[in-house]
């Protein structure tokens with residue numbers, strides 16, 4: 001029997017992740033920075049990822065593969081939009097293939113530049129990872145009880161979490 005806390009609702013997990021495509025290249029990793037901290041049971045992360053973390057304890061390493069419908073959805077053909085350049089954050093380098101972040105009614109959204117005109121930009125609204133089965137290689141570093149304040153806020157504080 002281990003006396004380590006297992007990840008469950010209202011506990012905070014800290015973990016490193018390396019995200020790859022199935023049998024593909026690395027897409028994203030937390031390894032170059034601080035680990036990610038998240039409060040379980042408060043929609044802090046993708047459901048499939050959270051489900052894979054539940055019941056795990058610090059020190060465990062594992063992989064979880066998530067289908068597009070569990071992550072960024074299927075890729076939609078011809079899902080482009082023409083936007084005014086003035087809506088693109090200043091200092092953004094605009095060239096076809098570049099990924100830029102736009103503010104939308106649903107929050108920040110990562111899109112891909114398709115074509116650049118003199119005053120407008122055509123962007124592909126598909127998330128760059130849409131349509132891909134993603135594999136998360138997780139190293140769970142810490143599981144701890146959440147503080148009253150974290151529970152009230154619905155997110156983790158401190159390293160890898162919210163700073164405020």
Ligand code: ZN
Pocket residue numbers: 149150153155156157162164
């Ligand atoms: Zn907070």
